[in-house]
């Protein structure tokens with residue numbers, strides 16, 4: 001074996017069992033009774049610890065780490081238009097690289113092994129993913145609102161070229177997607193063509209959808225139908241007929257009625273549920289129970305770290321379970337197991353990855369959670385602990401593609417101290433540039 005994760009409490013097929021996990025050539029070669037796998041090139045001691053599939057963050061904008069805590073406690077449109085977009089206009093490619101580095105270090109440290117990212121300068125993000133050793137599904141956020149025809153075509157071209165050029169890079173750990181930002185920030189021709197290009201390239205299409213009540217009202221007023229029906233009329237949900245896991249999936253899906261949910265289910269469109277961002281921006285609570293009942297694949301995303309404000313998927317899984325119970329007034333909905341599965345296997349399905357499960361033959365993307373802590377004592381139910389009591393800081397080891405990215409809390413692929421210092425300085429300079437410009441503009 002290349003790697004042995006020794007004698008952990010392993011979450012396998014809905015249950016926790018004491019086992020050894022053997023890894024060969026980046027894949028899980030064997031899950032055996034503890035003590036059964038002899039030697040390996042490298043051994044991670046997981047005794048007394050919980051071994052989980054790595055968290056899959058199904059929706060984020062990683063480089064927005066630089067704007068963490070810059071503008072809070074504001075409604076979405078004010079937050080976005082008066083604060084975030086104004087600073088984002090000053091982002092350089094180098095800023096985006098630095099922001100992505102901070103994000104991947106945070107993700108490795110908090111047990112995320114794969115993430116879906118939609119932003120700008122995605123070649124920089126792809127390079128950072130390569131360096132960090134993580135797995136990702138990346139897309140350039142296409143926005144055409146306020147742009148003329150030629151600029152709109154350039155946006156689409158940039159999105160398509162990135163998806164084509166970078167798919168399969170970083171030894172296959174970087175996959176791509178076509179990501180028009182939202183129905184209200186892209187014109188109908190761009191939405192239609194984005195879907196055609198995604199099908200041609202056999203990559204998923206990912207888009208924000210029905211995040212706020214205002215978005216739904218505006219769509220009904222402008223297009224005569226609700227956002228899901230509008231996208232469907234443009235062919236956005238017509239995925240690959242061969243069912244190769246490359247269908248469309250949407251972020252948020254907060255304001256969905258029964259017809260919307262039926263439409264998503266019939267078109268095999270999944271939803272990346274982002275409970276913290278939806279709560280923080282007071283957008284509402286997605287109907288996750290109804291989505292699951294309808295057979296829609298649900299993953300969990302943090303959304304950007306400026307609207308969360310962390311990339312901790314353990315917190316996100318907990319929030320997913322809690323908001324569903326609150327929404328339905330029923331404590332039995334979205335159990336700890338369902339939340340954990342959505343945060344791992346569900347996300348992997350949305351991203352079209354084989355990962356998200358600890359099983360022989362799967363990619364070796366897994367994390368070891370230290371249980372030796374007061375807040376994880378006593379140990380009646382470790383799945384309950386994973387969702388309701390643990391947090392990302394309890395992760396001590398992170399493995400992606402069979403490579404150890406962090407062990408005993410020490411990130412091995414990135415210089416954490418350098419990344420944090422550089423991000424602090426870069427974020428300060430970015431905000432200074434943006435605010436100086438505001439003064440000049442009057």
Ligand SMILES: [Zn+2]
Nearest residue numbers: 208251303304
């Ligand atoms: Zn988003």
